[in-house]
Amino acid sequence: MTQSEVYKHPHYYALGYRWNTDVECDFIESCLKQYGPPGASKLLDIGCGSGRHLLELAKRNYRMTGVDLSPEMIAYVAEEAKREQRSVTVSVDDLRRLTITGTFDAAFCFMDTFRFLLTNDEIKAHFQAVAKRLAPGGLYLLDFWVPRQWDQVGSEIHQWEQTADDTTVRVFYLQHPETIDPITQTFEDELVFEVQEDGRTQEIRGGRTRTRLILPQEFAVLVEHSGVFELLGTHGEFDLATPFTHDSLSWRMISVLRKR
Protein backbone atom coordinates (compact mmCIF):
# COMPACT_ATOMS: atom_id res chain seq x y z
CA MET A 1 0.00 0.00 0.00
CA THR A 2 1.26 3.45 -0.83
CA GLN A 3 0.43 5.99 1.83
CA SER A 4 -1.38 9.04 0.42
CA GLU A 5 0.86 12.09 0.03
CA VAL A 6 -1.83 14.27 1.65
CA TYR A 7 -1.13 12.59 5.01
CA LYS A 8 2.26 14.29 4.96
CA HIS A 9 0.41 17.60 5.34
CA PRO A 10 -1.37 17.32 8.70
CA HIS A 11 -1.88 21.07 8.98
CA TYR A 12 -3.98 21.14 5.79
CA TYR A 13 -5.66 17.85 6.69
CA ALA A 14 -6.70 19.30 10.08
CA LEU A 15 -8.37 22.25 8.38
CA GLY A 16 -9.94 20.28 5.52
CA TYR A 17 -11.47 17.65 7.80
CA ARG A 18 -12.45 19.70 10.82
CA TRP A 19 -16.20 19.73 9.96
CA ASN A 20 -18.48 17.48 11.99
CA THR A 21 -15.82 16.65 14.60
CA ASP A 22 -17.97 17.77 17.55
CA VAL A 23 -20.92 15.72 16.28
CA GLU A 24 -18.68 12.65 15.87
CA CYS A 25 -17.30 13.08 19.39
CA ASP A 26 -20.86 13.52 20.74
CA PHE A 27 -21.68 10.22 19.01
CA ILE A 28 -18.76 8.47 20.74
CA GLU A 29 -20.01 9.77 24.07
CA SER A 30 -23.61 8.66 23.33
CA CYS A 31 -22.36 5.15 22.50
CA LEU A 32 -20.36 5.00 25.74
CA LYS A 33 -23.41 6.13 27.70
CA GLN A 34 -25.76 3.70 25.98
CA TYR A 35 -23.55 0.62 25.57
CA GLY A 36 -20.13 1.18 27.11
CA PRO A 37 -18.46 -0.14 30.19
CA PRO A 38 -19.53 2.02 33.19
CA GLY A 39 -17.13 4.91 33.88
CA ALA A 40 -15.38 4.55 30.51
CA SER A 41 -12.46 6.97 30.32
CA LYS A 42 -9.60 5.43 28.30
CA LEU A 43 -10.02 5.65 24.53
CA LEU A 44 -7.89 4.55 21.59
CA ASP A 45 -8.07 6.37 18.23
CA ILE A 46 -6.86 4.05 15.45
CA GLY A 47 -5.68 6.00 12.39
CA CYS A 48 -6.01 9.23 14.39
CA GLY A 49 -4.81 11.47 11.54
CA SER A 50 -4.39 15.07 12.72
CA GLY A 51 -6.05 14.15 16.01
CA ARG A 52 -9.32 16.01 15.52
CA HIS A 53 -11.28 13.49 17.65
CA LEU A 54 -8.41 12.73 20.00
CA LEU A 55 -7.78 16.39 20.90
CA GLU A 56 -11.49 17.18 21.29
CA LEU A 57 -12.04 14.14 23.54
CA ALA A 58 -8.94 15.02 25.59
CA LYS A 59 -10.60 18.41 26.12
CA ARG A 60 -13.66 16.49 27.34
CA ASN A 61 -11.41 14.80 29.93
CA TYR A 62 -10.97 11.37 28.32
CA ARG A 63 -7.53 9.75 28.56
CA MET A 64 -6.55 9.57 24.92
CA THR A 65 -4.15 7.38 22.98
CA GLY A 66 -3.76 7.60 19.22
CA VAL A 67 -1.92 5.63 16.56
CA ASP A 68 -1.35 6.37 12.88
CA LEU A 69 0.92 5.13 10.11
CA SER A 70 2.00 8.67 9.22
CA PRO A 71 4.90 10.04 11.33
CA GLU A 72 3.92 13.55 10.15
CA MET A 73 0.41 13.13 11.57
CA ILE A 74 1.75 11.76 14.87
CA ALA A 75 4.25 14.62 15.23
CA TYR A 76 1.47 17.13 14.52
CA VAL A 77 -0.88 15.63 17.16
CA ALA A 78 1.93 15.60 19.76
CA GLU A 79 2.68 19.26 18.99
CA GLU A 80 -0.98 20.33 19.14
CA ALA A 81 -1.51 18.47 22.43
CA LYS A 82 1.52 20.22 23.89
CA ARG A 83 0.26 23.59 22.65
CA GLU A 84 -3.14 22.92 24.24
CA GLN A 85 -1.45 21.56 27.39
CA ARG A 86 -3.19 18.18 27.14
CA SER A 87 -1.56 14.94 28.11
CA VAL A 88 -2.09 12.37 25.34
CA THR A 89 -0.13 9.34 24.11
CA VAL A 90 0.53 8.97 20.39
CA SER A 91 2.69 6.65 18.32
CA VAL A 92 3.28 5.41 14.80
CA ASP A 93 1.54 2.07 14.34
CA ASP A 94 -0.12 0.10 11.55
CA LEU A 95 -3.75 -0.94 11.88
CA ARG A 96 -2.90 -4.15 10.01
CA ARG A 97 -0.59 -5.27 12.80
CA LEU A 98 -1.19 -3.22 15.92
CA THR A 99 1.72 -3.25 18.34
CA ILE A 100 0.21 -0.84 20.87
CA THR A 101 -0.16 -2.16 24.41
CA GLY A 102 -2.54 -1.22 27.25
CA THR A 103 -6.25 -1.66 27.92
CA PHE A 104 -8.93 0.73 26.68
CA ASP A 105 -12.66 1.13 27.34
CA ALA A 106 -13.32 1.86 23.69
CA ALA A 107 -11.51 2.23 20.39
CA PHE A 108 -12.59 3.98 17.22
CA CYS A 109 -11.38 4.13 13.62
CA PHE A 110 -13.04 6.95 11.71
CA MET A 111 -13.25 8.51 8.27
CA ASP A 112 -13.03 5.44 6.12
CA THR A 113 -9.66 4.35 7.52
CA PHE A 114 -10.96 0.81 8.02
CA ARG A 115 -10.97 0.26 4.24
CA PHE A 116 -7.15 0.14 4.27
CA LEU A 117 -7.65 -3.43 5.50
CA LEU A 118 -7.74 -5.16 2.13
CA THR A 119 -8.55 -8.79 2.82
CA ASN A 120 -10.94 -10.76 5.02
CA ASP A 121 -7.92 -12.16 6.87
CA GLU A 122 -6.61 -8.66 7.58
CA ILE A 123 -10.02 -7.56 8.84
CA LYS A 124 -10.39 -10.59 11.08
CA ALA A 125 -6.85 -10.24 12.47
CA HIS A 126 -7.52 -6.53 13.05
CA PHE A 127 -10.71 -7.27 15.01
CA GLN A 128 -8.82 -9.76 17.15
CA ALA A 129 -5.94 -7.33 17.77
CA VAL A 130 -8.35 -4.52 18.75
CA ALA A 131 -10.40 -6.80 21.00
CA LYS A 132 -7.18 -7.74 22.86
CA ARG A 133 -6.70 -4.07 23.74
CA LEU A 134 -10.26 -3.61 25.06
CA ALA A 135 -11.62 -4.04 28.57
CA PRO A 136 -14.54 -6.52 28.96
CA GLY A 137 -17.58 -5.04 27.20
CA GLY A 138 -15.37 -2.45 25.47
CA LEU A 139 -16.69 -0.78 22.32
CA TYR A 140 -15.23 -0.49 18.85
CA LEU A 141 -16.73 2.22 16.61
CA LEU A 142 -15.84 2.54 12.94
CA ASP A 143 -17.15 3.85 9.67
CA PHE A 144 -16.54 3.13 6.01
CA TRP A 145 -17.81 4.16 2.61
CA VAL A 146 -20.48 2.03 0.97
CA PRO A 147 -21.78 2.69 -2.55
CA ARG A 148 -25.12 4.46 -2.69
CA GLN A 149 -25.93 2.64 -5.92
CA TRP A 150 -24.56 -0.53 -7.47
CA ASP A 151 -23.70 1.27 -10.71
CA GLN A 152 -21.64 3.78 -8.75
CA VAL A 153 -19.23 1.30 -7.20
CA GLY A 154 -15.80 2.87 -7.48
CA SER A 155 -16.95 6.01 -9.30
CA GLU A 156 -18.15 8.43 -6.65
CA ILE A 157 -16.58 11.83 -6.13
CA HIS A 158 -16.97 13.76 -2.92
CA GLN A 159 -15.74 17.26 -2.35
CA TRP A 160 -15.97 19.96 0.28
CA GLU A 161 -13.99 22.93 1.51
CA GLN A 162 -13.05 24.57 4.77
CA THR A 163 -11.61 28.02 5.41
CA ALA A 164 -9.80 29.48 8.42
CA ASP A 165 -8.06 32.84 8.48
CA ASP A 166 -6.44 33.23 5.05
CA THR A 167 -6.33 29.53 4.16
CA THR A 168 -8.89 27.48 2.24
CA VAL A 169 -8.50 23.74 1.79
CA ARG A 170 -10.69 22.11 -0.84
CA VAL A 171 -10.75 18.32 -0.45
CA PHE A 172 -11.55 16.00 -3.36
CA TYR A 173 -12.11 12.30 -2.71
CA LEU A 174 -11.95 10.49 -6.07
CA GLN A 175 -12.45 6.87 -7.01
CA HIS A 176 -10.99 5.29 -10.15
CA PRO A 177 -13.55 2.78 -11.51
CA GLU A 178 -11.18 1.38 -14.13
CA THR A 179 -9.05 -0.05 -11.31
CA ILE A 180 -11.81 -2.20 -9.81
CA ASP A 181 -10.79 -5.78 -9.16
CA PRO A 182 -14.07 -7.66 -8.62
CA ILE A 183 -12.31 -10.71 -7.19
CA THR A 184 -10.57 -8.93 -4.34
CA GLN A 185 -13.26 -6.21 -4.15
CA THR A 186 -10.60 -3.52 -4.21
CA PHE A 187 -10.08 -0.39 -6.29
CA GLU A 188 -7.86 2.68 -6.27
CA ASP A 189 -9.01 5.93 -4.75
CA GLU A 190 -7.29 9.23 -4.21
CA LEU A 191 -7.37 12.35 -2.08
CA VAL A 192 -6.48 15.69 -3.60
CA PHE A 193 -6.10 18.92 -1.63
CA GLU A 194 -6.37 22.27 -3.37
CA VAL A 195 -4.92 24.82 -0.98
CA GLN A 196 -5.42 28.56 -1.33
CA GLU A 197 -3.11 30.48 0.96
CA ASP A 198 -1.62 33.97 0.88
CA GLY A 199 -3.09 34.54 -2.59
CA ARG A 200 -1.46 31.39 -4.01
CA THR A 201 -3.04 28.07 -4.98
CA GLN A 202 -1.26 24.73 -4.77
CA GLU A 203 -2.52 21.23 -5.49
CA ILE A 204 -1.40 18.29 -3.38
CA ARG A 205 -2.27 15.04 -5.13
CA GLY A 206 -2.35 12.15 -2.70
CA GLY A 207 -1.60 9.53 -5.31
CA ARG A 208 -3.69 6.41 -5.78
CA THR A 209 -4.21 4.03 -2.88
CA ARG A 210 -5.82 0.61 -3.19
CA THR A 211 -8.75 0.26 -0.82
CA ARG A 212 -11.35 -2.36 -0.10
CA LEU A 213 -15.04 -2.31 -0.92
CA ILE A 214 -16.84 -3.77 2.09
CA LEU A 215 -20.56 -4.37 1.85
CA PRO A 216 -22.87 -4.25 4.87
CA GLN A 217 -23.88 -7.92 4.78
CA GLU A 218 -20.33 -9.22 4.52
CA PHE A 219 -19.25 -6.84 7.25
CA ALA A 220 -21.82 -8.38 9.60
CA VAL A 221 -20.51 -11.85 8.72
CA LEU A 222 -16.88 -10.79 9.25
CA VAL A 223 -17.73 -9.36 12.68
CA GLU A 224 -19.54 -12.55 13.64
CA HIS A 225 -16.76 -14.72 12.23
CA SER A 226 -14.10 -12.83 14.20
CA GLY A 227 -15.62 -14.39 17.32
CA VAL A 228 -14.60 -11.37 19.42
CA PHE A 229 -17.25 -8.71 18.70
CA GLU A 230 -21.01 -8.43 18.44
CA LEU A 231 -22.50 -5.86 16.07
CA LEU A 232 -24.82 -3.64 18.11
CA GLY A 233 -25.96 -1.36 15.31
CA THR A 234 -25.21 0.39 12.04
CA HIS A 235 -26.00 4.06 11.51
CA GLY A 236 -26.41 6.40 8.54
CA GLU A 237 -25.35 9.46 10.51
CA PHE A 238 -23.32 9.98 13.68
CA ASP A 239 -26.58 9.65 15.58
CA LEU A 240 -27.84 6.56 17.42
CA ALA A 241 -31.41 7.43 16.34
CA THR A 242 -30.52 7.20 12.61
CA PRO A 243 -30.16 3.61 11.42
CA PHE A 244 -28.30 2.84 8.22
CA THR A 245 -30.94 2.32 5.54
CA HIS A 246 -30.95 2.06 1.77
CA ASP A 247 -32.49 5.51 1.45
CA SER A 248 -29.99 7.03 3.86
CA LEU A 249 -28.30 10.10 2.46
CA SER A 250 -25.12 9.01 4.14
CA TRP A 251 -22.11 7.85 2.15
CA ARG A 252 -20.65 6.13 5.19
CA MET A 253 -21.95 3.32 7.35
CA ILE A 254 -21.11 3.85 11.01
CA SER A 255 -20.92 0.64 13.06
CA VAL A 256 -21.01 0.03 16.79
CA LEU A 257 -19.33 -3.19 17.98
CA ARG A 258 -18.99 -4.53 21.50
CA LYS A 259 -16.38 -6.98 22.72
CA ARG A 260 -17.91 -10.34 23.55
Ligand SMILES: C[S@@+](CC[C@H](N)C(=O)[O-])C[C@H]1O[C@@H](n2cnc3c(N)ncnc32)[C@H](O)[C@@H]1O
Ligand atom coordinates in the same frame (compact mmCIF):
# COMPACT_ATOMS: atom_id res chain seq x y z
C1 LIG B 1 -8.85 9.64 6.14
S1 LIG B 1 -7.63 9.78 7.40
C2 LIG B 1 -8.64 9.65 8.88
C3 LIG B 1 -8.01 10.33 10.07
C4 LIG B 1 -8.92 10.47 11.28
N1 LIG B 1 -9.38 9.18 11.76
C5 LIG B 1 -10.11 11.36 10.97
O1 LIG B 1 -11.25 10.94 11.17
O2 LIG B 1 -9.89 12.49 10.54
C6 LIG B 1 -6.83 8.22 7.33
C7 LIG B 1 -5.66 8.12 8.29
O3 LIG B 1 -5.27 6.75 8.35
C8 LIG B 1 -3.87 6.68 8.36
N2 LIG B 1 -3.49 5.36 7.86
C9 LIG B 1 -3.46 4.91 6.59
N3 LIG B 1 -3.10 3.62 6.56
C10 LIG B 1 -2.88 3.25 7.84
C11 LIG B 1 -2.46 2.04 8.46
N4 LIG B 1 -2.20 0.95 7.73
N5 LIG B 1 -2.35 2.02 9.81
C12 LIG B 1 -2.60 3.12 10.55
N6 LIG B 1 -3.00 4.29 10.02
C13 LIG B 1 -3.14 4.35 8.68
C14 LIG B 1 -3.40 7.85 7.51
O4 LIG B 1 -2.07 8.23 7.80
C15 LIG B 1 -4.44 8.92 7.88
O5 LIG B 1 -3.99 9.71 8.94
